[in-house]
Amino acid sequence: MAARKGTARPNVSKDDLLKYYREMLLIRRFEEKAGQLYGMGLIGGFCHLYIGQEAVVVGLEAAAGEGDKRITSYRDHGHMLACGMDPKGVMAELTGREGGYSKGKGGSMHMFSKEKHFYGGHGIVGAQVPLGAGLAFSDKYRGNDRVTFAYFGDGAANQGQVYETYNMAELWALPVIFVIENNQYAMGTSVQRSTKSTTLFGRGQAYGIPGEQVDGMDVLAVKEAGERAVAHCRAGKGPYILEVMTYRYRGHSMSDPAKYRTREEVQKMRDERDAIENVRDLLLTGGHATDDDLKAIDREIKAIVNDSAEFAKTSPEPALSELWTDIYA
């Protein structure tokens, strides 16, 4: 096996490691299943898998507290699972069924959960970023110490509205963490072909927003950076930017000719940097778990994912009358 760069942290407990392992694995297996259902024609339209990026949301959710909010783009299944939304409701939304989080009306890119403070899934690249600042404004206005995680991609980072938002967020000292999930590609266009900025977090400097680049294939590093960002926001110091360096293993969405990168590039990432394998190594080499323990977790996760798929296949189609509901108050 090739050497991986995940670094052991003496202060991380076995329970935490197992938790991250379980959560990341749930996302990976869920996404694999979604890919299968798509192949079988049970999911239609657009479906953007999060495979490869699991450590980003799992690490940041580990740094989040009760009442904190999150909002993201269309590549949203991982965020929903990581904040505790029910895999059944997510999968059933993908299949467009009544049991889905948006009763089948939103689809893969548009789901929400009031209970989990998940403000969506947004299909328009960059649109969620100012909304995230607005959520943070609302928390500040109420006088609590909650923070908002506003996730967006390296491609979205080139939308003008992101910079209007940076300016307002710093001006108004909003408790928002801008999380740039830099997976190095926006559809078929690499970061190098879309900007001359060498870092994306560095663009915050012009507005006075501090930030840092984080290894997004190392869940522990992500969590630690998340804690710094959260502390900054909770202390009332305004926004913070995390540029999390990550990688998507699958195509942009389900039909991706993958002509813009080599198979070797993807395989190298999988072999050398995979976030789940990193934690697995830490668990095994640290003597926290045996192969059998991990196999038991695998089985547990598989059962959850299979249940979600079963639910998504058997949940009824929404009633036609739903087509005309939820348009006006």
Next chain:
Amino acid sequence: MATMNMIQAINSALDVMLDRDPKALIFGEDVGYFGGVFRATDGLAAKYGAKRCFDAPISEGGIIATAIGMGAYGLRPVVEIQFADYILPAYDQLVSEAARLRYRSAGDFWAPITVRTPYGGGIFGGQTHSSSPEAIFTHVTGLKTVIPSTPHDAKGLLIAAIEEDDPVIFLEPKRIYQGPFDGHPERPATPWSQHPASDVPEGYYAIPLGTANVVRAGRAVTVLAYGTMVHVALAAAAETGIDAEVIDLRSLVPLDIDTVTASVRKTGRCVIVHEASRFGGYGAELSALVQEECFYHLQAPIERVTGWDTPYPHAFEWDYFPGPARVGKALKRCVEAET
């Protein structure tokens, strides 16, 4: 002649114009190195170089606005907005700058830009990848709005659009990129190669904007349609056996009102079909014009068959989409109505 699907025809139009006009250039998200998400610009960056065909960052407002500036100083940019749903960040620039530049500079400057963008439903795209926004452009004085329904028309109209000195919104019905979808998702897809309009000249030809096409002559009722709905209307006519005259408008602004009125005066009945939602849609304008021009010839109320006044849903694709059954019902109502 070559056999082309709509994507190939569009690619061919772009190729012809890059070759003919050194001031023409193409840019947009993923259009250069990658060749476009629908492959419409495939091979053009390699053939003409990055100076003529290149990638832009995800910045729709910036893409269209810089194109306006390029156009004002002598270039002829053709930009791609990946899906019509993403054009809204650039709407301000289209309305406030592109559409009015000529008027407010008293003819000194104008914006000879073409904005190509795939639109419409039938692909399970949900609310952010299925919309039909033509009416928000047709309402803006100073913009032209064009929608092809076949490969042959797509090429000729796109060439004409690029040659136009006014800003043109060129809406491409993405459901019919590969074949003439007639609104029957349950049937196997027909490729363009089985349709006569896939015969496309390889070289230059232009179809003037503002010329409608009577795609089926008939006496019982006039059907006004464009884009995918042309094929749906033809299917509805065939399935109901109603002798409908189906007119493909091809260009919404400028509108070939003469072809429309000549037909309605002949049939005395009119059904308007579009995929976009109903209230304030382009069909409302058509209906008003037909009423104004043909009132004394009308023997039945004008019918509109449209998408519902809801966002485009993820589930219910075929309940939303105005397919041949819905169009057929309207045709029957219209021909059976007594004065």
